[in-house]
Amino acid sequence: MSYLAAIKPIVRKSRENRTIVVSLSILLLIGLLALIGPWLSPHHYASTDFEHSFVGPFAGDWHLFGTDDLGRDLFVRTMLGVKVTLFVAIIASVVSLGIGVAYGAIAGYVGGNVDAVMMRIVDALYALPFIFFVILLMVVFERNFLLIFVAIGAINWLDMARIVRGQTLSLKQREFVDAARLIGVSGRGIIFRHITPNLFGVVVVYMTLTIPQAILVESLLSFLGLGVQEPQTSLGALVNGGVGNMERAPWLLLMPAIVLALILLCFNFLGDGLRDAVDPKKKT
Amino acid sequence: MSLLDVKDLSIRYTDKPVVNQLSFAVAAGESLGIVGESGSGKTQTAMAVMGLLPANAATGGSIRFDGQEFLGSSDEVMNRYRACRVAMVFQDPMKALNPYLTIGDQLRRILLEHKICAPREAREGTLAMLKKVGLPDPERQYGVYPHQLSGGMRQRAMIGAALIGEPDLLIADEPTTALDVTVQAQILKLLRELRTQSNTALILITHDLGVVAGNCDRLIVLDDGQLLEHGATAEIFTAPSNERTARLIACSPRLDVTARISSLTGGAKPIVDIDNISVSFRERRAGRFGHLHALRPLSLQLAPGETVSIVGESGSGKTSLARAVLGLIPAQSGTVSYAGSELPGLVQSRPNKVRRNLQMVFQDPANSLNPAMRVAEIVAEPVGIHQPKTKKADRNKLVSEMLRHVGLGPELQERFPHELSGGQAQRVAIARALIIKPKVLVCDEAVAALDGTIQSDILHLLQAEQADAGLSLIFITHDLSVVRQISHRVMVLYMGRVCELAGNEELFKRPKHPYTKALLSSVPVPDPTADPQDVPVAGEVSSILDPPKGCPFHPRCQHAVARCTTEIPKLESVNGTRVACHRARELDLSY
Numbered sequence: 103m104s105y106l107a108a109i110k111p112i113v114r115k116s117r118e119n120r121t122i123v124v125s126l127s128i129l130l131l132i133g134l135l136a137l138i139g140p141w142l143s144p145h146h147y148a149s150t151d152f153e154h155s156f157v158g159p160f161a162g163d164w165h166l167f168g169t170d171d172l173g174r175d176l177f178v179r180t181m182l183g184v185k186v187t188l189f190v191a192i193i194a195s196v197v198s199l200g201i202g203v204a205y206g207a208i209a210g211y212v213g214g215n216v217d218a219v220m221m222r223i224v225d226a227l228y229a230l231p232f233i234f235f236v237i238l239l240m241v242v243f244e245r246n247f248l249l250i251f252v253a254i255g256a257i258n259w260l261d262m263a264r265i266v267r268g269q270t271l272s273l274k275q276r277e278f279v280d281a282a283r284l285i286g287v288s289g290r291g292i293i294f295r296h297i298t299p300n301l302f303g304v305v306v307v308y309m310t311l312t313i314p315q316a317i318l319v320e321s322l323l324s325f326l327g328l329g330v331q332e333p334q335t336s337l338g339a340l341v342n343g344g345v346g347n348m349e350r351a352p353w354l355l356l357m358p359a360i361v362l363a364l365i366l367l368c369f370n371f372l373g374d375g376l377r378d379a380v381d382p383k384k385k386t
Numbered sequence: 387m388s389l390l391d392v393k394d395l396s397i398r399y400t401d402k403p404v405v406n407q408l409s410f411a412v413a414a415g416e417s418l419g420i421v422g423e424s425g426s427g428k429t430q431t432a433m434a435v436m437g438l439l440p441a442n443a444a445t446g447g448s449i450r451f452d453g454q455e456f457l458g459s460s461d462e463v464m465n466r467y468r469a470c471r472v473a474m475v476f477q478d479p480m481k482a483l484n485p486y487l488t489i490g491d492q493l494r495r496i497l498l499e500h501k502i503c504a505p506r507e508a509r510e511g512t513l514a515m516l517k518k519v520g521l522p523d524p525e526r527q528y529g530v531y532p533h534q535l536s537g538g539m540r541q542r543a544m545i546g547a548a549l550i551g552e553p554d555l556l557i558a559d560e561p562t563t564a565l566d567v568t569v570q571a572q573i574l575k576l577l578r579e580l581r582t583q584s585n586t587a588l589i590l591i592t593h594d595l596g597v598v599a600g601n602c603d604r605l606i607v608l609d610d611g612q613l614l615e616h617g618a619t620a621e622i623f624t625a626p627s628n629e630r631t632a633r634l635i636a637c638s639p640r641l642d643v644t645a646r647i648s649s650l651t652g653g654a655k656p657i658v659d660i661d662n663i664s665v666s667f668r669e670r671r672a673g674r675f676g677h678l679h680a681l682r683p684l685s686l687q688l689a690p691g692e693t694v695s696i697v698g699e700s701g702s703g704k705t706s707l708a709r710a711v712l713g714l715i716p717a718q719s720g721t722v723s724y725a726g727s728e729l730p731g732l733v734q735s736r737p738n739k740v741r742r743n744l745q746m747v748f749q750d751p752a753n754s755l756n757p758a759m760r761v762a763e764i765v766a767e768p769v770g771i772h773q774p775k776t777k778k779a780d781r782n783k784l785v786s787e788m789l790r791h792v793g794l795g796p797e798l799q800e801r802f803p804h805e806l807s808g809g810q811a812q813r814v815a816i817a818r819a820l821i822i823k824p825k826v827l828v829c830d831e832a833v834a835a836l837d838g839t840i841q842s843d844i845l846h847l848l849q850a851e852q853a854d855a856g857l858s859l860i861f862i863t864h865d866l867s868v869v870r871q872i873s874h875r876v877m878v879l880y881m882g883r884v885c886e887l888a889g890n891e892e893l894f895k896r897p898k899h900p901y902t903k904a905l906l907s908s909v910p911v912p913d914p915t916a917d918p919q920d921v922p923v924a925g926e927v928s929s930i931l932d933p934p935k936g937c938p939f940h941p942r943c944q945h946a947v948a949r950c951t952t953e954i955p956k957l958e959s960v961n962g963t964r965v966a967c968h969r970a971r972e973l974d975l976s977y
Contacts, residue, residue: 277754280714281815284746285768285822286738295767299758 115379122375125368132365136184145175147182148333156351167357171347174333176340180358183337184365186330190250191316195309197255202262203298203305209263210270211293221267224260232257232319233326240328250329254316262308269304273297303380310373314366321362337362389414389554389587390435394447395457397430397439397611404430406611407447414554417581417588419598419619421634422608423837424808428591431608432557435589436474437464451555469500469551477560479540483532489516489543490528493550502551511550519546520576536926537700538569542576549580557589562597566699567864568923571908574601575921593837595638596910599623607631620914637838638912639867641894647874648691648853655726656687657858658711658744658826663720665706669931678931680706681882683720688826691852693859695869697905698879701930704862707879708828711860712746724826742772745819749831751811755803761814762799765789768822784821792817792847809840813847820851827851828860833868845872866909870894878902881930881938883954888963896976898965901939903975937968945969 116122140147144164151173159168159176167176209220236253243249273279274297282296321338323329330336337358344355388411397405405427412418420428433439435449437456449456451467476482484492493512497503503511509528516524519542532540541561548556558577562570578601581588590602598605598619605622607615607630614628626632665681681703688694696704710717713733722729724743730736748754755764765785769776776784786796792813803811812832819827829848833841849872851857863869869876869890876893878885878901886899897903907922925942928934934941940950947969955966967973 277748277750278756280709281746281748281754281818282756282767283714283733284712284741284744285818286741286771287767289734296756300756302758 116376119375119379121371122379125371125375128364129368129372132184132361132368133188136181136188139181140178143175143178145178147174147178147335150174156347158351159353159357168351168353170343170351170354176354176357179335180337180340180361183335183340183358184361186334186336187317187320187338187362188365190254190320190336191313193251194254194258194316194320195312197251198258198262198312199305199309200259201255202259203266203301205259206263206266206268207270207293207298207301210267211274211289211297213271213274217267221264224263227256227260236323236328247330247334250320250323253323254319257319258312258316262305262312265304265308266301269301270297273300303376306380307373307377310369310376314369317362317366317369337365388412389416389452390589391450392431392435392447393450395431395434395449396446397427397434398444399442404611405434408608408611408613409447410606410613410616412555412587412589415581415585415587416604417590417602419602419605420589420591420608421593421595421598421605423593423634423839425610426608427611428608429559432474432559432589432591435557436468436472437461465500469496469553470502471551471553472555472557473548473551473553475541475544475548475556475558475561478564479537479544480532480564482544483540483547485532488529488531489521489535490530493543493547496547496550500551515546515550516543518580519543519549520572521546537565538572538926541565541569541573545573545576545580549584549586552584553586555587555589557591559591560593561590563592563594566927567866567908568699568904569926570597570910572921572924574910577601594910595623595635595912596640599912599914600910600916607634623912623914633839635912637842639838639865639909640912641867641870641906641909643867643870647693647849647872647890650689650692650874654690657690657725658686658688658860659723659726660684660686660688660711661721661723663707663710663722664718665703665710665715666718676931679882679933680930681710684884685720686877686887688858688860690825690858691856692875693852693861693873695861695863695873695876696879697863697866697869697876699864699905699927701881701927702879703882704879705830706882708746708830708860708862712744712828738772742768742822743825744828745822745824745826746828746830747812747815747819747832750835751806751808751815752803754815755811755818757803759802760799761789761794761801761803761806764803764814765817765821768818772822788817788821789814792820793843808836809844812836812840812844816844816847823855824857826858826860828862830862831864832861834863834865841868848872866905878905881927881933883938884957884964884966885939886963886965886967887957888965892963894977896963898960898963898970898973898975899939899967900943900945900973900975904942906977937966945973 153173154169155171155173157165157169160166161168165175167180169175205220209217239249239253279292279296282292287295320329320336321341324336324338325342330339340358341355341362344358347354390412392411393409395405395408396403408431420431422428434445435456437459439445445457447457451472490512493515494508497508497511498505513524513528516527521527521539521542535543562573565573574597590598592598602619605617605619606613609630615622615626615631622631623635626635662683662685664683667678667680669676669678684707686694696707698704706715709715711722713731713736716731724740729740733741762785765788766781769781769784789799794810794813798806798810806814833844836844845868848859852859861873873890875887875889877887878899880901885901886893893902894906897906904923923942928938928941936952937950937955940946943950949968955968957964957966960970
């Protein structure tokens with residue numbers, strides 16, 4: 103399999119790249135904590151305890167990050183927020199990856215009028231004001247967790263499609279595509295066996311950069327009150343809640359904000375590291 | 387005392403030494419050739435002298451220029467010497483000239499930067515230099531950007547930029563490699579003339595022994611960063627003391643060899659019949675669409691087991707011909723027939739059964755091998771398409787046999803193309819084409835990017851295949867020595883038209899078209915005793931967007947008469963050769 107073949111050297115080089123190893127480890131640690139943290143804590147994310155509202159961090163009874171105005175444990179809620187945020191971001195990125203790569207590769211490979219029409223559709227979708235689009239969605243359908251994926255995926259794939267199209271246009275000029283035609287490879291075979299494996303590097307890098315973008319969009323939606331609903335939460339919703347209590351209990355803002363910043367930084371560093379790792383000219 | 391004194395120079399990157407304990411000297415006014423194949427460290431040596439090595443290069447030894455140590459000197463010190471004392475000409479003037487500055491500006495800035503003359507006189511000085519390097523109409527070229535000049539003119543401008551500071555030493559790194567052969571002869575002559583006028587020492591770096599033979603007093607031969615040989619040019623050519631040098635000289639291109647080609651059985655039906663094929667591209671110029679006629683109608687029949695070489699300079703239409711025959715680009719008119727039946731125009735619409743018979747080897751294997759596939763996958767892919775029922779074990783066996791056949795060991799199967807050397811990668815490309823047993827192989831500059839010794843190995847491989855399997859070859863190249871070695875017939879193209887189509891022996895001994903003659907005479911002879919030839923043909927290929935009226939070659943032809951400027955010559959038979967020249971019957975251009 104040529105996809106596997108394309109991945110292997112990247113994995114090998116990634117292992118030797120410190121930026122990748124460190125940022126990926128931190129991300130995995132946070133992800134793991136988000137999965138098993140709430141199990142270890144004696145508190146539940148939705149259980150209120152009005153006697154212990156606004157408890158500071160590390161102030162006993164296992165309230166690691168303290169509690170909020172309703173006395174809910176912030177650590178458990180932050181971990182839930184991480185889970186929701188990462189879930190939204192990864193699903194949205196995979197959606198944008200699937201649509202974007204297929205759309206861009208076809209437009210770029212077929213070219214001509216098909217390409218022109220397909221890319222004008224992308225341009226038209228770009229022109230849609232995003233927030234307006236989301237609010238419209240929320241009004242027409244009810245507020246729905248799934249809708250957030252749709253909304254984020256719907257904008258992210260546009261960028262991906264453009265990037266993949268550009269790459270495909272230059273790849274199809276390469277002589278190995280001519281050579282493939284001469285030995286009798288079909289159009290589909292050329293797109294999937296010869297062109298897309300070579301897009302891999304760009305796509306991986308771009309994806310690690312769209313994940314933080316999706317996280318930010320989700321945070322923005324939640325911050326505006328358009329995202330997930332109580333008692334469910336996300337990092338954006340937590341930061342929003344924290345802003346309201348900033349003077350009385352700054353940790354409500356700080357804790358989720360630090361975690362959010364850490365995740366964003368790690369994804370950005372991961373993208374940078376991968377960009378070096380997928381460059382075939384850079385030998386280790 | 388010598389001008390430049392290099393002692394025990396070593397250059398290494400991390401663990402990899404690229405130059406090892408190299409010592410040589412250049413006296414004032416002397417010319418030294420540095421010869422070697424790619425990776426031999428010749429460019430690194432030049433960069434070290436100019437102080438242009440990248441920061442991660444570790445150096446040892448010493449480079450003294452006129453008493454000043456260069457190695458490890460700061461840019462401040464180096465800049466006192468660069469341009470005024472030592473200057474360099476690079477291989478590709480398109481990359482070495484700043485695309486945002488006019489030619490005049492680039493040269494003038496050197497004068498001003500190094501305070502070589504008063505600012506008032508800078509323009510005058512620049513114009514004088516442009517004139518000296520043979521740019522016609524210097525006043526106009528002064529305000530022209532690099533991309534508006536032809537390749538040869540750009541290189542002249544580059545040489546002007548190097549010489550404007552009147553340096554004592556000029557380093558020219560492959561100054562003619564990117565140029566057409568007729569232009570190469572002009573540039574080499576220019577360098578010779580300029581050196582006789584001023585007493586400039588020259589270091590000429592090249593892979594082509596023909597280039598150094600007539601231009602250098604002494605030679606050093608490098609291989610893998612080691613000094614192989616050092617001595618007077620004539621001595622090294624006549625009695626090389628080293629086996630590697632001897633092989634380098636033996637493999638250097640020359641025209642005075644006899645062709646080693648198989649004889650053809652006459653009367654066989656042509657396997658490929660190209661009938662009046664032409665190619666044109668739609669070009670947008672100044673907002674309007676026009677046609678660029680890359681290839682004018684051309685016919686050619688290829689017999690089974692025959693090699694026909696297509697020769698021409700850049701813009702001659704040779705690659706367009708190859709691509710149109712294979713159906714990679716649409717032909718504007720004409721047809722291609724294979725074994726008597728006409729083929730659909732584009733490769734996508736040709737049935738796989740026919741498609742397999744016509745294969746191609748491209749110039750640059752780095753571009754023609756999929757970088758994401760392993761060697762074994764690349765070679766196995768055609769088998770999977772044409773014999774889908776082959777079992778996996780059988781397929782692997784076929785692949786290893788094919789790789790062995792082209793001279794590659796099994797250990798390379800799991801490698802990616804970028805992990806191969808140029809020669810190995812080209813063998814993989816050949817293996818991919820040959821594994822489905824094609825009847826016709828089109829080679830588009832298939833050996834142009836390879837070193838001399840590897841080039842000759844690849845040619846042997848192709849000829850062996852031809853002898854064994856009766857393969858027909860269409861060999862597209864600009865390199866006449868390659869043509870001489872392998873072709874049965876040769877077709878010379880100029881600006882999309884056929885000049886001459888003749889048998890190998892006939893064409894090289896008795897050329898009938900002035901352009902053929904010019905091409906043959908432009909090839910530098912790897913023989914220091916031969917007189918450096920005069921420039922056989924002036925000027926450069928006219929713009930294909932604006933072809934001259936009449937015979938396309940007439941502006942450069944020394945035999946042109948009035949008729950040539952108005953009437954396009956037809957391809958006619960003259961003494962068994964097909965020639966397109968009005969004066970073919972009266973001129974005698976034989977050697």
